[in-house]
Amino acid sequence: MPLEKNYCGYTKPITLTRSHAALLSAGSSLQIVESILSGESRSGIGVIRPPGHHAECDETYGFCFFSNTALAAKYAIEIHHLERILIIDWDVHHGNGIQRMFEEDPRVLYVSLHRLDIFPLKPEESDCNVIGTGAGAGYTVNIAWPKRGMGDAEYLAAFQQIIMPIAYQYDPQLVLVAAGFDAAQGDPLGVPTSPVKPHNIPKRLLPMLEVNSNRCQHRW
Template identity: 40%
Template sequence: MDPLRLYTHPACLAHDPGAAHVERPARLQAVIEAVSAAFPAIDWRDAPRASRGQLSRVHDDALLARVLDTGIATGSEPLALDPDTSLGHGSAEAALRAAGAGVAAVDAVMAGDARRAFCAVRPPGHHATATTAMGFCLFNNIAVAAAHACDAHRLQRVAVVDFDVHHGNGTQAIFQSDPRVMYLSTHQSPLFPGSGGAEEQGVGNVINLPLAPGTSGGEFRAAWRDRLLPVLQGFRPQLLLVSAGFDGHRLDPLAQLELDADDYRWLTAELVAVAERHAQGRLVSMLEGGYDLAALRESSVAHVQALLG
């Protein structure tokens, strides 16, 4: 069994939403280079494509057709789906590989081939709803993975932990009526997308803890230690899925939290401990946000270090 398996694919670098866009290929390149340098013996695998059937568990046919069948010509300008989200020539393949990474990672940890997995992919996913690509996200990669775990592996308790600085409105919306999936999130508020209030509780399976701008690493840790981790422990997840966004770092240009790489290392280690206690160690993490390259390098290495245990 691999202690940690990493998934990525060159196609994820070919998604180009435009030269001035903050969700640029250099983000993923920074993660791959930093993690590879820090852990040269780690097991990297090519992410397969997600199938339409796997995607259709959480997305409707119109969104699949919009992303997969639009057919952007090589060299054409990206097609704006909204002010933040674009579709370029390589975007459909990147989206298939990003979602497919999560499916493959779930299969690997469920089969006992790997204890944990980290999917270094883009575009990110947690803002995409069942019907809408938004917030830099085309398909909801973590939701595709969670639905696969529930339907293909018959799990009844899957936890999605989201520490991206932006609320994962798409993930919440997809699962807020499905008690098999618990969604727990800390995120800055106010901030895009404007959702994630503490009163949003789904069917008792949604736990949101908004954080004010300027929240320190100590306050972030206390929020998880005192409020969210006890709820997660009580849920006794059979599998942990992590939306790993590193845009709460103090250097990130899109938000105003004051976290650092050690905060991500600490929380990841806490999540690993929960997975060891309740889920036979099974944990799959997927890259979401993070837009300062230095912070992204440092934070992703800290995250992988903690995943390795």
């Protein structure tokens, strides 16, 4: 008998097949980081499902079982003793699970670009005034769009004017990207919220790769 969990208003059965896929997804993220930090690879990409950035430490949420990118960062901290990891989350929804895991931890700088008026609909946790707590204060950056209609120009401006200056100052040892593509034009969950053209999305990544190549030890 499959367990039942609620995903953003929908009830989805957690079957053994889905659980296995979720474990493979999370494990693949760890394997990528291990390959990079061991020197086997210079960079990597995980084409994996299910996604992860909504999953909390103790709860599945928003179609997500495990917070894959957050677990990858935690692996790099605990196993390879990294002290500065930058996570960029450009999914059109706020990555509440990643933020929650590291909101008190200065070893992870979490930057999220998202809309406030769609799921998870918690502006008190995801607007620009939310910057982390305790030792992690200042290490959470929420670039929160108030409404739909943000496109290439707005995203590229956010990278050039906000994210890149912060990234240079932070000088990360590892960059992880939670690369949800529902901000891309044509995606039913994101459009017409943020009609970014798919071929322009890599332009957002190129400056980060430049940071990694010139100043950062590793990248994902």
